[in-house]
Amino acid sequence: MNHFLDIHKTSAEDLRAMIDSAKSVKSARAGLPKAAPDQDLPLKDRMVALIFEKPSTRTRVSFDVGVRQMGGQTMVLSGTDMQLGHGESIADTARVLSRYVDMIMIRTFEETTLLELAEHASVPVINGLTNRTHPCQIMADIQTFEEHRGSIKGKKVVWCGDGNNVCASFLHAAGQFGFDLTFTGPEPLDPEAEFVDLARANGSTVEIIRDPIEAVQGADLVVADTWVSMHDSQTTKERRHNQLRGYQVNDALMSHAKDDALFMHCLPAHREEEATSSVMDGKHSVIFDEAENRLHAQKAVMRWCMQG
Ligand code: CP
Ligand code: NVA
Numbered sequence: 001m002n003h004f005l006d007i008h009k010t011s012a013e014d015l016r017a018m019i020d021s022a023k024s025v026k027s028a029r030a031g032l033p034k035a036a037p038d039q040d041l042p043l044k045d046r047m048v049a050l051i052f053e054k055p056s057t058r059t060r061v062s063f064d065v066g067v068r069q070m071g072g073q074t075m076v077l078s079g080t081d082m083q084l085g086h087g088e089s090i091a092d093t094a095r096v097l098s099r100y101v102d103m104i105m106i107r108t109f110e111e112t113t114l115l116e117l118a119e120h121a122s123v124p125v126i127n128g129l130t131n132r133t134h135p136c137q138i139m140a141d142i143q144t145f146e147e148h149r150g151s152i153k154g155k156k157v158v159w160c161g162d163g164n165n166v167c168a169s170f171l172h173a174a175g176q177f178g179f180d181l182t183f184t185g186p187e188p189l190d191p192e193a194e195f196v197d198l199a200r201a202n203g204s205t206v207e208i209i210r211d212p213i214e215a216v217q218g219a220d221l222v223v224a225d226t227w228v229s230m231h232d233s234q235t236t237k238e239r240r241h242n243q244l245r246g247y248q249v250n251d252a253l254m255s256h257a258k259d260d261a262l263f264m265h266c267l268p269a270h271r272e273e274e275a276t277s278s279v280m281d282g283k284h285s286v287i288f289d290e291a292e293n294r295l296h297a298q299k300a301v302m303r304w305c306m307q308g
Contacts, residue, residue: 002308003118004126004301007135007172008198014304015139015176022143022293022300035068042303043072046102050128053079053108054230058267059128059136062294063105070299075101079108094120103305109231124305126298131165131231132192137266138169139301140293142177144286145221147293148262153178155220158257160184160212160247161274162240163191166225166266171195175202182207184215186243212247219257222284223264224249224274241273249275254284262286 004010025038048067052060060076067074079085084093094117097104104121107128108114118125127135145152157179159167167183168191174181175198183191183206190196190208199206209215216222227240254263263275263284271277280287 001122001124002305003124004135004305005114005118006127006133007138007169007176008202010135010176012176015173018139018297018300018304019143019146021303022139022296023147025299026293026296029069034065037071038069038299041071042306043067043070043102046070046072046306047100048072048074048103048105048302049097049101050074050076051079051082051084051104051106051108052076052128053085053106053113054129056107056128058291058294059105059107062291062298063128066295066299066302070302072102090116091120093117094125095122098122103302124308126301126305129165131229133169133172134166134266135169135172136294136298136301137166138173139297140290141170141223141264141266142173143293143297144264144290145262147289148286149220149260152221155179156182156218157221157223158182158184158216158219159191160215160222160224160249160253161244162189162225162227162229164189164225164229165231166223167191168195170223171199171206174204174206175199178203180205180207182209182215182219184209184212185247186210189240189243212253213256216253216257216261219261221262221264222249222254222257224269225266226268226270227274244274248273249279251276251278251282254279254282257284264290267291 064074098121103124105126105128111130111132227244265287
């Protein structure tokens with residue numbers, strides 16, 4: 001049984017195989033209606049629980065549609081409606097759910113919730129975002145980059161803004177897929193040193209450059225995300241805006257990246273804050289391909305989990 005907990009906890013070979021599988025299943029489905037089943041029905045007769053302790057549009061819908069395309073059924077659960085949100089232990093929740101379902105995807109706050117669920121579940125557990133990481137997003141992003149520009153190995157990715165959970169998974173992926181990452185943002189919002197060190201230990205060049213114009217020079221991919229994440233207190237909002245205003249991805253900033261640089265954002269976005277609509281809807285942007293590829297990449301992740 002394979003859990004998909006984080007990019008750095010999965011072998012580079014398996015990650016590569018998942019991206020390749022996502023691309024080929026996507027192309028085999030080209031032109032099919034959204035609810036048409038995949039030919040081999042890898043989740044036939046399988047039940048998958050999708051647990052959300054935070055809001056979601058993409059993760060929720062892409063997992064639900066993906067499971068159905070693979071022949072399985074889903075149960076979407078809100079953390080607050082479960083006993084989990086009212087004092088039942090995570091370990092007991094894991095043991096009980098494992099008697100009913102074949103796989104669990106959870107979006108939660110604390111990473112410890114995810115890890116404890118995986119420790120006590122006897123079925124695969126998938127990380128659908130925690131305060132610290134968002135690995136499914138980055139699988140979709142790697143697929144998207146490669147569909148547009150070929151292998152991401154050796155490319156320069158620039159993260160602009162808050163060194164948050166999505167940035168952390170990009171750092172994990174840098175080590176596993178062999179690309180370099182430059183972070184540009186204010187020092188208090190630097191990514192966790194542990195993640196930076198891990199990427200460097202795995203052979204990636206990771207740079208932290210305060211000047212965004214200098215940072216995006218030679219970028220193959222520029223990435224932005226919300227300045228205030230779901231787990232951040234709303235009282236930080238004004239401070240964050242003051243800290244990050246200079247890191248907005250706009251046309252002027254993109255003009256310093258490579259001419260054929262891509263722009264990504266995991267969405268949801270606050271348009272005209274972390275990125276302007278002129279960039280989000282402009283020639284560099286692949287944001288809706290990213291959103292679509294959540295579906296294809298996660299199907300590959302689920303297939304891998306069940307094969308294990
Ligand atoms: N990108 C992403 O995970 O979106 P949702 O919060 O809508 O799931
Ligand atoms: N960093 C964002 C990502 C949302 C998909 C958050 O955690 O809210």
